[in-house]
Amino acid sequence: MRDIVGVMLHVLVSDAGQVLDPNVPLLHADDLGVLHGDGLFETMLMRDGLVRNLERHIDRLATSTAPAGLPPIDIAHVAELIEIAATEWRRRFDGEGALRVVYTRGREGGDRPTLYVTVSAVPSRVAEVRRDGIRAVTLPTAYRPGLAAEAPWLLAGVKSLSYAANVAALRHVQGLGVDDAIFVADDGSVLEGPRSSVVAVIEGVLVTPLRDDGILPGTTQAELFAHARTRGIPVDERRLHVDELFSAAEVWLLSSITVAARVHRLNGQDLPNQRKVIGVAAMLGVPPMS
Numbered sequence: 001m002r003d004i005v006g007v008m009l010h011v012l013v014s015d016a017g018q019v020l021d022p023n024v025p026l027l028h029a030d031d032l033g034v035l036h037g038d039g040l041f042e043t044m045l046m047r048d049g050l051v052r053n054l055e056r057h058i059d060r061l062a063t064s065t066a067p068a069g070l071p072p073i074d075i076a077h078v079a080e081l082i083e084i085a086a087t088e089w090r091r092r093f094d095g096e097g098a099l100r101v102v103y104t105r106g107r108e109g110g111d112r113p114t115l116y117v118t119v120s121a122v123p124s125r126v127a128e129v130r131r132d133g134i135r136a137v138t139l140p141t142a143y144r145p146g147l148a149a150e151a152p153w154l155l156a157g158v159k160s161l162s163y164a165a166n167v168a169a170l171r172h173v174q175g176l177g178v179d180d181a182i183f184v185a186d187d188g189s190v191l192e193g194p195r196s197s198v199v200a201v202i203e204g205v206l207v208t209p210l211r212d213d214g215i216l217p218g219t220t221q222a223e224l225f226a227h228a229r230t231r232g233i234p235v236d237e238r239r240l241h242v243d244e245l246f247s248a249a250e251v252w253l254l255s256s257i258t259v260a261a262r263v264h265r266l267n268g269q270d271l272p273n274q275r276k277v278i279g280v281a282a283m284l285g286v287p288p289m290s
């Protein structure tokens, strides 16, 4: 990979499709994305010059505008901005990049949403957790099954810019000396990680929690289940109790940038079975944990 140490942000493309200097400020001080976290984003992995799961990401952005009360996106325009950013990244670098689309409500009192695309270097922790797996702890939340449908203003299941609580959860667990977290609802149902979907292998079945319980429908989890279906591996989306994770054959946190990180320790307990039952990482094209 050509040298990209130093600044993390390397490519910035405006709504008008211009490639801008990423070190020059772009937003207005009263952008509601900044003031309220009022907007949506998508983060995609650029690998081997391609944007992984492009259609799934654009679909999720397009279907999130209505629950977030934002104007619909112009799908072709967003795809074009992504292509401009990806081309610029490819022209300058050949390693993995994190491509982000940001779509906010725009300026306070204004009537135009803000849209831009960036590409940054992938943090070095990513290669480590793909290779070595992670230690995680479960964290309680006030969620209960059914709440997401009763309280749509919580924007559960929407990739909203309001991520302060998610990153606070990550800081909290890092303070405990572990790598990541798994949110659990008040009835013990597994929800998701602050930046990942949970998938467990239970009796040969790939199981992920019910998206109706207010979790983000993960593009990586969708990709994994699509690969599994073509290979005849059974998949299930169902309520998953936290106790089941301790006896599962494999527990994974999946996300666009890390792709797949195996959980080898949960709440201070080694997960019992470290053998690989289903080639989750291989199906997603990342090297399995050694």
Ligand code: PLP
Pocket: 043, 192, 193, 194, 195, 196, 197, 215, 216, 217, 218, 219, 220, 221, 254, 255, 256, 257
């Ligand atoms: N759940 C949450 C809360 C996330 O933030 C993410 C990704 O950032 C995911 C799940 C995984 O989604 P994806 O695989 O589309 O990256």
